[in-house]
Every structure is written in structure tokens, then in C-alpha cells.
Amino acid sequence: MxxxxxxLLAGAAVLLAPLFLFTGYHLFExxxxxxxxxxxxxxxxxxxxxxxxxxxxxxxxxxxxxxxxILMADCGVPYWATPPASxxxxxxxxxxxxxxxxxxxxHYLALTTFALAVALPQILKYRGLEGLTGGVQGxxxxxxxxxxxxxLTPDQWLYLFSxxxxxxxxxxxxxxxxxxxGLAMVAAxxxxxxxxxxxxxxxxxxxxxxxxxxxxxxxxGSLGAIAVQFVAPDSFPPLLSIFLFVGLVVGGIGSAAGAVxxxxxxxxxxxxxxQVSKAAPGAVYGxxxxxxxxxxxxxxxxxxxxxxxxxxxxxxxxxxxxSPSRGGTGHVx
Amino acid sequence: MAxxxxxxxxxxASGGIYASVALALATIYRATHHVxxxxxxxxxxxxxxALALIGAGLPYWASFAxxxxxxxAIGVAIERLLLRPMARAPALSSVGVLIGLLLIFNSxxxxxxxYTIKTFPSPFEAAxxxxxxxxxxxxxxxxxxxxxxxxxxxxxxxxxxxxxxxAMRAAAYNPASSRLVGIRVGRMLAxxxxxxxxxxxxxxxxxxPTVFLDPNMMGGILLYAFAGALLGGIDNPLxxxxxxxxxxxxxxxxxxxxVGTELxxxxxxxxxxxxxxxxxxxxxxxVVVSRV
Numbered sequence: 055m056x057x058x059x060x061x062l063l064a065g066a067a068v069l070l071a072p073l074f075l076f077t078g079y080h081l082f083e084x085x086x087x088x089x090x091x092x093x094x095x096x097x098x099x100x101x102x103x104x105x106x107x108x109x110x111x112x113x114x115x116x117x118x119x120x121x122x123x124i125l126m127a128d129c130g131v132p133y134w135a136t137p138p139a140s141x142x143x144x145x146x147x148x149x150x151x152x153x154x155x156x157x158x159x160x161h162y163l164a165l166t167t168f169a170l171a172v173a174l175p176q177i178l179k180y181r182g183l184e185g186l187t188g189g190v191q192g193x194x195x196x197x198x199x200x201x202x203x204x205x206l207t208p209d210q211w212l213y214l215f216s217x218x219x220x221x222x223x224x225x226x227x228x229x230x231x232x233x234x235x236g237l238a239m240v241a242a243x244x245x246x247x248x249x250x251x252x253x254x255x256x257x258x259x260x261x262x263x264x265x266x267x268x269x270x271x272x273x274x275g276s277l278g279a280i281a282v283q284f285v286a287p288d289s290f291p292p293l294l295s296i297f298l299f300v301g302l303v304v305g306g307i308g309s310a311a312g313a314v315x316x317x318x319x320x321x322x323x324x325x326x327x328x329q330v331s332k333a334a335p336g337a338v339y340g341x342x343x344x345x346x347x348x349x350x351x352x353x354x355x356x357x358x359x360x361x362x363x364x365x366x367x368x369x370x371x372x373x374x375x376x377s378p379s380r381g382g383t384g385h386v387x
Numbered sequence: 388m389a390x391x392x393x394x395x396x397x398x399x400a401s402g403g404i405y406a407s408v409a410l411a412l413a414t415i416y417r418a419t420h421h422v423x424x425x426x427x428x429x430x431x432x433x434x435x436x437a438l439a440l441i442g443a444g445l446p447y448w449a450s451f452a453x454x455x456x457x458x459x460a461i462g463v464a465i466e467r468l469l470l471r472p473m474a475r476a477p478a479l480s481s482v483g484v485l486i487g488l489l490l491i492f493n494s495x496x497x498x499x500x501x502y503t504i505k506t507f508p509s510p511f512e513a514a515x516x517x518x519x520x521x522x523x524x525x526x527x528x529x530x531x532x533x534x535x536x537x538x539x540x541x542x543x544x545x546x547x548x549x550x551x552x553x554a555m556r557a558a559a560y561n562p563a564s565s566r567l568v569g570i571r572v573g574r575m576l577a578x579x580x581x582x583x584x585x586x587x588x589x590x591x592x593x594x595x596p597t598v599f600l601d602p603n604m605m606g607g608i609l610l611y612a613f614a615g616a617l618l619g620g621i622d623n624p625l626x627x628x629x630x631x632x633x634x635x636x637x638x639x640x641x642x643x644x645x646v647g648t649e650l651x652x653x654x655x656x657x658x659x660x661x662x663x664x665x666x667x668x669x670x671x672x673x674v675v676v677s678r679v
Contacts, residue, residue, distance in 0.1 A: 107482050109424075154664050160478030161422040162667075165613060166659055168424070172610050173656040180649050292606070296486055303483050333498030340490030344469065347476075347483045 069217055073210050081209040082281060083321060088216040089277040091317035094301045095227055095310060096270030101299075102307040103231055104263040105243030106155060110167030112295030113174045114144045114268040116285075118275025120178070123193040123285040124186060133198045133280050137219055140276035141269045148268020152261035171295035178287035192286025195279065216277045223270055224310055230266070231308075239263060271298075300339045304346050306353025315354045394643045395636060400528035402635020403535040404597075406628040407590035408605075408612035409619070410539060411583040413627035416616075417559050418579025419470070424485040426587050426612075427605030428492035433458040433588035434595045434604070435500045438507060447510045451592060455585045462584025466577045496602040507595035531593040538589060539628050542582075546624065555579060607652055611638065614658040620672025630669065634658060 072084050097111045118140035125131040125139055151170065155163055178187050187193070200211035230236055241249035242256055250256055279285050297320050305316025319342070324335035350357040408426065415423045423429075433454050440450035465488065473481050511530030546552040557565040558575035566572050591605065598604055611634050619630025637658070642651055662669060 101479065105477075105479070107479055109482075109486070154660055157667065158663055161420075161482060162663060164424075164478075164482045165422050166663060169610055169613070169656045169659050172606065173652040176650060176652045296490070299483075299486060300490075303479075307479070331498060332502065333494040336490045336494035337498070340487040340494065343487035343490070344484055347480050347487070348472070351480065 073213065077207070078209060081213050085209070085213045085216050085281045086278060087317045087321045088213070088220050089274045089281060090298075090301065090320055091314045092220045092223060092274035092277065093271045093298055094305065094313040094316045094320075095224065096267045096272075096274065097298050097302050098308065098310075098313055099227060099231070099239075099270065100263050100267040101302060102309075103236065103239040103243065104260055106260060106264070107160065107164040108167040108267075108295075109164045109299055110151075110170040110295050111267075111271050111298050112290055112292065113167075113170045114148060114271040115275035115278065115294065115298070116174055116178070116290035117144045117147055118272030119279035119285045119290070120187060120193075120275075121272070122276040122279045123195055126195050127188075127193045128186075133195075134215070136280070137273045137276040140272045144272020144275070145265045145269035147272075149261060149265040151268070152264025155264060156257055156260055168292065168295065171292040175287040175290060175292075178290070188286075190287060192284060192289070195283040195285075197283050198280065212281055216281065219273065219277060223273065227270070228310060235259075297339070300343050302353075304342050304353055306355030306357075309353070309355040309359075311358075312353050312355035319354075390643075391640075394639045397528070398636035398639030399632055400525075400532055400635070401597075401639065402615075402632035403528075403532040404590060404594045404608065404631075405611045405615045405635050406631030407535045407538060407586060407593065408608060409616035409627040409631035410535075410542060410624055411586040411590065412612060412616045413619075413621055413624045414542070414579055414583040414586060416621045417624070418555060418576050418583075419466075419559075421470070421481055421485065422613075422621075423583065424482070425488035425492055426583070427609035428489050428496070428602075429458070429461070429584055430587035430591035431600075431602060431605050432492050432496050433461075433584070434507065434591035434600055435496055437588075437592050438505065438595075438600065439500070441508065447508065451510075451589075454588050454592065458588035459581040459585040462581040463577045465584075466580035470580070471573065471576075493602055500602075502602060505600040507592070507600045509596035527596055531597075534589065534593060535628075538586060539624070542586070542624055551575075551578070607655075610652060610655045610659075611635070614655045614662070617659055617662045617669055620669030623669070623671045626669055626671030629671065 072081060076084065093111065093115050096114070097108060100106050100108050100111075118137075121140040121143045122133070122136040125136045126133055131139075151167070155166070158166055177183070179190050180187075181189065183189075197208050198212070199208050200206040204211065206214070231239070238249065238254045238259055241252065241254060242259055246256060282289070301316030301320040302312070303316075304319050305314070306312025323338055323342075327334040327338045346353060352360070408430065411426055411430075412423060415421060415426070436457060437450050437454040440453055441447060445453070469484055469488070470481065473484055509527040509530070511526045546556060554565070554570045555575045555578060557568075558570055558572040559579075562572045565575075594608060595604065598608075612631060615631035615634040616627040617630065618633055619626030619628065621627060634655070638651055638654060641654055
């Protein structure tokens with residue numbers, strides 16, 4: 055118990071340290087990382103736990119961002135009140151997409167969700183919706199400052215705000231995946247037939263997972279929009295969905311820590327790579343993705359988690375073949 | 388009426404491009420049951436290679452042939468090196484590898500050849516500069532459609548009338564039994580990938596004169612090709628080609644009379660979702676019944 059409390063305190067210290075260590079742009083990047091981690095967490099619920107591959111979660115991120123932007127700019131709703139609305143709208147969209155997704159598996163589902171990601175910028179640009187979405191120009195927002203006269207810079211406040219929104223959602227996903235629903239998800243992923251025979255309602259489970267997953271990613275989009283203070287169709291290209299997928303696989307499937315590591319990767323590696331060449335970020339993403347799938351299918355988080363275990367058990371684990379293998383990603387098809 | 392005819396014909400012309408990419412997708416799906424997300428980027432890179440060869444002074448058709456051969460080799464290499472080890476892995480792993488390839492090929496095109504938009508020569512323009520069929524179709528559109536149809540005929544004859552084609556169909560249909568009668572299943576899969584890469588290269592070279600060449604050239608086209616392949620039946624090359632033509636016509640007619648040009652990609656999305664919901668096997672596909 056004491057160890058648990060100590061690690062909780064240590065975790066809080068790590069999360070709050072950037073407030074004092076960084077300012078301005080770097081803090082802004084970390085705020086975005088929090089949003090990206092949340093988006094990957096949402097994707098993980100559907101792709102990691104339930105085994106439905108989505109290459110279109112950028113669309114839910116965009117929907118969440120647009121709901122926030124429209125509410126703030128057109129309806130004068132304060133920024134802190136917009137994430138719940140984004141959650142509702144993206145959950146409803148996720149539910150609507152989860153229904154046809156029931157009939158699709160593996161590559162087909164990936165393909166259909168990818169088509170959604172490709173089509174979305176065009177829908178956002180559509181002239182009929184221009185009054186709402188601002189068309190190609192997008193919507194510009196005002197940066198919110200800290201409330202109650204707190205002695206914080208706007209960047210510091212937004213970082214704290216994002217953490218405060220993200221933390222309960224991480225807790226929610228943790229409790230959800232550790233309980234019987236989480237078991238049902240894994241069962242549905244690894245052996246749908248057996249899961250159904252055990253009395254799991256696959257249709258409900260999968261659609262529900264899709265809705266909650268979309269909701270979380272939508273809230274992430276909401277945080278992203280508040281942090282960037284600007285949304286436009288081209289802020290949400292199809293590549294965004296692919297980046298979320300890359301972050302999920304590189305960070306580690308089925309793990310909250312993986313979502314954070316994946317978000318750090320997606321946020322910071324391209325910046326480093328771009329110094330080499332404009333083409334480098336894509337190549338780094340692609341190579342990292344393939345390398346992780348071959349060398350550590352459980353991702354960075356899985357590899358880190360298995361380190362102490364390996365040290366303790368020594369060669370025994372290897373001999374018994376218990377080292378993490380591809381099993382965790384689920385058997386589809 | 389003339390307007391409708393014009394829309395129909397130019398729909399068939401762009402449909403020809405979708406048809407050739409759809410043919411490549413169906414070829415890979417038939418051989419490996421993978422949906423190749425990297426197909427478009429592979430074709431784009433092949434087109435750049437062709438442009439470089441033409442730039443180096445080679446005649447068009449020599450560059451064309453060299454590019455097709457090189458793409459075939461790259462396709463075989465990808466299957467051998469990257470996808471073979473993932474053959475038994477879950478779908479997430481193979482989708483991941485294909486997405487990784489998409490990113491790598493996209494960067495490679497940009498890194499080697501730059502991000503500026505380039506023009507690509509057409510071998511048919513010189514033949515008839517004014518356009519044929521009363522000006523409804525450009526010479527290039529007509530030539531490209533002819534090449535697509537010839538390619539389809541070639542693929543059809545190959546699968547139908549050669550021993551290798553029969554072996555490839557058998558290997559895709561039932562790998563275990565094929566192995567028992569002496570078919571080298573692995574070699575057939577590699578051949579399928581090579582074939583698809585070569586078909587994709589031809590498609591890229593045919594479309595580049597129309598849409599101009601840049602690293603993201605194939606993004607939207609791939610979506611239409613997917614829609615076409617699904618509409619016709621992704622396990623049936625002939626169906627995929629017909630579906631590709633159909634999508635081209637639907638896209639043009641809907642763009643002109645229904646939704647306008649702004650929502651064309653959404654139309655592709657609707658076709659994909661509609662087909663998968665109403666008739667997942669496609670119009671000409673075989674309905675697969677699995678025993679549990």
C-alpha cells in the first residue's frame with residue numbers, strides 16, 4: 055500500500071515537474087502530448103483490447119476538436135465546458151460507425167476506417183457546412199487564461215487543465231479494462247466464438263467499445279483544439295490517424311503506459327527527424343513501426359515491463375517460452 | 388445529352404485508372420488475403436523511377452518496360468523479406484507492416500525526387516493531339532484505357548490458361564492441399580506480390596500525365612480503387628476491373644449532377660461502407676462460407 059502511494063506521488067511529481075522546468079513552446083508541446091496520449095488511449099480500447107483495427111481515429115479527434123471550436127467561437131461557451139459536449143458528439147459518431155464495423159474484421163475494418171479518415175477533411179471543407187465549420191479557413195479561438203487569478207502563465211494553466219481532464223479518463227480506462235468488461239473485450243478479441251458461447255453479447259460489447267473509444271479520442275481532440283487555438287480541415291489529414299496507429303503500436307498495445315510512450319514518440323521524434331530532412335519523419339515512423347512489430351510486438355511499454363521479470367526469472371522464462379510473444383495482439387481472422 | 392455522354396466517357400476514362408489499381412489490389416488479395424495499403428505509394432515510387440529513366444534519355448517504352456520489371460522485383464522482395472514472416476501473425480501485425488511500408492515509400496519518393504509537382508509525359512499525345520471520338524476523350528485517356536484493358540486480358544489469360552496461373556489460384560484457395568500436390572505456395576505468393584507491384588506501376592505511369600506527379604499522387608485514387616475492387620468483388624480480378632470502371636462513372640455522374648466535386652471522396656467512403664454492409668462479397672465475388 056505504501057509502495058503504491060509512493061509511486062503515485064512519484065508519478066504526480068513527474069507529471070507536474072514540466073510546469074517548473076519548461077516554459078512557452080515546450081510546455082505547449084507537452085500539452086499536445088497529453089492530448090495525443092489520450093487519443094491513443096482511446097484507440098487502444100478498440101484496437102488493442104477489442105481487436106478491431108481502426109485507422110480512422112483521427113476523424114474522432116477532429117470531431118471533438120470541431121465541437122469545441124464551434125461551441126467556443128459561435129456559441130460563446132467557455133472552454134472548460136466544451137469537452138463533455140465533444141465527448142457526447144464523438145461517442146454518438148463512434149456508436150454510428152461501430153454498428154457497420156460489427157460486420158467487418160481485420161483488414162476490411164482497417165480499410166473502412168481509413169476511408170473515413172481520408173474523406174473527413176473534404177466533408178469539413180464542404181461549402182454546405184461552411185457556416186458551421188468555417189470551411190477551408192477553419193476557426194480561430196482565443197487562448198484561455200488561468201482562472202481565479204492564479205499566478206500561472208496561460209501555457210502552464212493549459213497543461214494543468216489537460217492533465218486534469220486526462221487523468222480521470224486514464225483511471226476510467228484502467229478500471230474498465232481490469233474488470234469483467236475488460237475480460238470480455240480480450241475474450242472477444244482472442245476467440246470471438248468462445249466468447250459468444252460464454253454469453254458475451256459481442257455486438258453490444260464491440261459497439262460500446264467503439265463508442266467509448268471514440269468518446270475518449272474526441273475529448274483528446276477537444277484538448278488539442280483548446281491548446282492550439284485553431285482548427286482547420288487540413289489540421290486533421292489522414293496521416294493523423296496513421297500517426298495515432300503508429301503511436302499505439304510503438305508505445306505498446308493494451309497498456310496505458312504505452313499510450314503515453316507512444317504519444318511522446320509521435321510528438322517529439324518527427325521534430326528531431328525533420329532536422330535531417332523533410333522526408334525523414336515518415337520514414338522514421340514507418341521503420342519504427344515495422345521494427346517494433348518484428349522485434350518487440352508488445353511495444354516499448356511491453357518491453358520495459360518485461361525487463362524486471364526477465365531479470366528475476368533469468369533463463370527459466372525463456373526456456374519455458376513465456377517471454378512476451380505476438381499473442382497479445384490478438385488473433386483475428 | 389452531349390453533356391451526359393461526355394461525363395460517361397470521361398468517367399470511363401478515370402474508371403480505367405481505378406480499374407488498373409483495383410486489379411493490383413485484387414491480385415494481392417487473391418494471393419495473400421491482405422489488403423495492400425501500400426499499393427498506391429509503391430505505384431507512385433515506380434512512376435518516379437520511370438520519370439528518372441526517361442530523364443536519363445531512355446525512350447518511353449523502354450523506361451516503361453524497365454520500370455515494370457523493377458517493380459516486379461521490388462514486389463517479390465517485399466513479400467519475401469517483410470510479409471512472409473508475418474504470414475501467421477494476427478491481422479494487426481500485417482496491417483502494421485503495410486502501413487509502415489506506406490510511410491516508408493511515401494518518404495522515399497519525397498526524399499529521392501522532391502515534393503514539387505512534376506509533369507509526366509504521355510506516349511499517346513503525339514499520336515492524336517486533337518482528341519478522338521469527337522473530342523470527348525483525349526488521346527491519352529483512350530490510350531490509357533486500351534492499355535488497362537490489354538493488361539486485364541493478359542492477367543485473365545494468365546490465371547485461366549497457364550499452369551502457373553492455375554497454381555497461383557490453387558495456392559490462394561487452399562495452401563495446404565496445394566503444397567501436397569507439389570505447388571510451391573511461398574513462390575506463388577511472392578509471384579502474386581510481384582505481379583501486383585508491376586500492375587500498380589503501369590497504373591501509376593498511366594495516371595501521372597492526367598493528375599501530375601507528386602509523392603501523394605495516389606492517395607485519393609487508392610480509395611476509389613478500393614471502392615471499385617470491393618464493388619466488383621475483391622477476390623475476382625475481372626469483377627475488380629468492372630467495379631473500377633463503375634466507380635469512375637458513378638464518381639463523374641454524381642460529381643456532375645448530384646453532390647458536386649467537393650464531396651467525391653465521401654462518395655467513395657459511402658460506396659465502401661454500402662458494399663460492405665449490403666453485399667460484402669461484391670457484385671461478382673464468391674461468398675465465402677466458413678465452417679465453425
